[in-house]
Amino acid sequence: MSDEEEIILSELDIKELYELMGEDLYDGLAEEVVEEVNEALGRGKTPYEVLTQGLVAGMDIVGVDFRDGILFVPEVLMAAKAMKAGMAILRPLLAETGAPKIGKMVIGTVKGDIHDIGKNLVSMMMEGAGFEVINIGINNSVEDFMEAVDEHDPEIIGMSALLTTTMPYMRVVINHLKEKGRRQDYIVLVGGAPLNEAFAEDIEADAYCRDAAVAVDTAKKLVAIKQGNM
């Protein structure tokens, strides 16, 4: 294209650089996002600032456009992959600097269910929002969930199911938490095609998340409330 202008990263001010990072994230351009993250770090910006003002800010827009039907699954996955590439650089640095954490989530598809595309999307969007996500895959029993919870000590437990016949297992997991007196320790989010709010309420989950964008919003909100209460 003739009106293309070559962008020289070093010539951009930091606000423009973060903006560009957000736009490239939106377009799912992983290589470019990595270049921009390195550029920002090279200018002495803290990993936490690059994460929140660059990547998370960019993913926020992806989330909004997904919710509004502008973007769909393929575009969001591309953006999430670019986010992941950026995070690969930032994560070790964040751990070193002891930057504040947004939150941690253990997520999995429940026992009997082997479908995981929806859950993977939630997982990537949550990472995009800055959460640390432990994705334990498909066909998870109570024991599988508890093992991951004990190991990672998350704020949030996320459960997914695609089948009408497997979603009742979510209640089994929640009842187990109750029996152990640990229900109040976690925010339990549930989602999947056959679910609805009434079901989530019935099994006493904290919230039903209709899609990945809603999951991110809900997680942020509930974590904030929880941290405020502590």
Add this chain to the structure above:
Amino acid sequence: MSEESSEKSNLVLFMPSGRRGIIEQGKTVLEAARQVGVEIESICGGVMSCNKCRVQLEAGHFDKHGITSDESHLTPASDEEMALLERLKSTDCRLSCQAEIQGDVLIFVPEESRAQKQVIRKSATDRVIDIKPAVRQYYVEVERAELGEHRGDWGRLQASLKSKWGLENLTIDVHVLHYLQETLRKESWCVTVTIWHDREVIDVKPGYQEGAYGLAVDIGSTTIAGHLCDLRTGDVLATESIMNPQITYGEDLMSRVSFAMTNNDGLRKMHTAVIRALNKLAQSAARSVGLQPDDIYEAVFAGNTTMVHILLNINPIELGGAPFALANRDSMDIKARDLGLRFHKNSNIHILPAEAGHVGADNVAALIAEAPYNQDEMLLMVDVGTNAEIALGNKTQMMSASSPTGPAFEGAQIEHGMRAAPGAIERVRISKETKKASFRVIGEETWSADWQIGIDVSPEDQPAYLATGICGSGIIEVVAEMFLADILNPDGRFNPDLKSDRVRWNGRKGEYILATEKETSNGQVIIVTQDDVRNIQLAKAALYAGAKLLMNRMGVQTVDKIVMAGAFGSYIDPKYAMILGLIPDCDLDKVSAVGNAAGDGARIALLNKTKRLEAQKIATWVTYVETAVDPEFQNEFVGAIHLPHATDNFPHLNGILPEKKVSDSQSGRSTRRRRRNRARSQ
């Protein structure tokens, strides 16, 4: 071959089979036929009551075959035979059980007299079925009971069946023994015996009474469809379909499994419902042609695995979750009465085998109907429903998979979706210039663009039905047409740059006005929303990805032929299915709808018992692929969300798909540069 026949034996040639043999003088044509392996229909066994064994003698010298055939080479017809042939208006024929061989003859066996008949299905694809039913009838005269002879009536019946028909090692249904003695004595020890698989006597009727009928049924989760067939001729006498009453307990399969899981008597309720429905179906099919359900001697059932479990009163609970274990994968024969099915009380039912947890007897039935395993062509067969079943292969290898497409194609999760019923929009065309739609609704032939509506139009000129919603085929067409008319971008998003009074915006989400207030029954517009489009994208991507995964596994880039099975498949226009990217690229002439292939397959298995063995073999030969756990599935799924696909090409849609749609979906560095100057949409 010598033209001179010896005094004692003669050359007999049967046409059209071409089988020949040297036959002893004085044998009947029927006996000769049996000797050389030509099957001529005969039930009465030579007492001139069934009139099935008619053959024609071809007179003349046939150089090609080295035979001189003449009428005098058969014994003349008796007065009785002549009278019978005259009555049947078949004076050009002979009864093969009567005519004895006296010289060389060329015998033509007409279609209706061949024991293995062929019927051609009158439909999209011509299916040829060899008639080899499991149930056959035999007429015998049984030795009378005498003092000092102790074989018993059943023993004497066995002796007659052996000497007359060569049937040995027979068993008898105990219920037949209840009336055997009385029946034998009714018409001076002459009876018509109905035998299943030349193995079990299931009925005995006094005198000569032919007539054996069978029922082939496909139990779908929505519809139960049955064909009542004459087991001797293969004719379909009646076709009936009824709603599956289990719908009360759950719309789709998983809801039914769920109902059985969560209700103690859930299974019993659903089992009772389907048995009642089958009895009703049998009764109405039989009565419509002057028969009784009692005339049905055998039934063959196909259906998805959940339906078959419930039919057999087996809890389908294990099918509700991985690893989706079946109670039994193999075919089965059981007595209809054991399930409370009120066909003939000694009749059997045959259940076709399944392939895997969610690829059932319906898929196997469709496979034996299409028989891709006998062909070189690489065939893709898809059955579109809430759960799509996919089969791919040819005679070298076959694979199958199931893919959860969800209920979007049935109109659920669609703002104005509905089931196929009068008033449902089923066909859609959108003008590229005006963006206005013309559509057709079920129950009205005229396209909406030609409708005359208004108070000044007389009622008979107005359409029979106004639009009330959009059914599955309509949804496929409208989304594909919206894409072609530039209302949708290839990524499925409403084109934000389009200005049209047919597109309105609900916040940032577009909505397309498919039917205006005037065109609908309730005076409200019918729209297609962004979320509708998204739901269709997900559903079609699941199907496409499943098919693609099988193609990758098999190492093929393209398929030679695609068949769309299932009731829904019949209503989908292949072109639109391809534009949408529901199915992969293929020569459009090689894409066809085959209707209820599962029902056809059940009928084939009913009429030809060897097909049952074939079904059992195929069911275990097909490799089932669990797509959901394949590491490539997610990539294939995501790629298939675009219209028609993000990367796959559709050369057969050249000239139909807009050129620029192809380049649009390619992103690269240039995208970044464009985005650089793009005003952010917020």
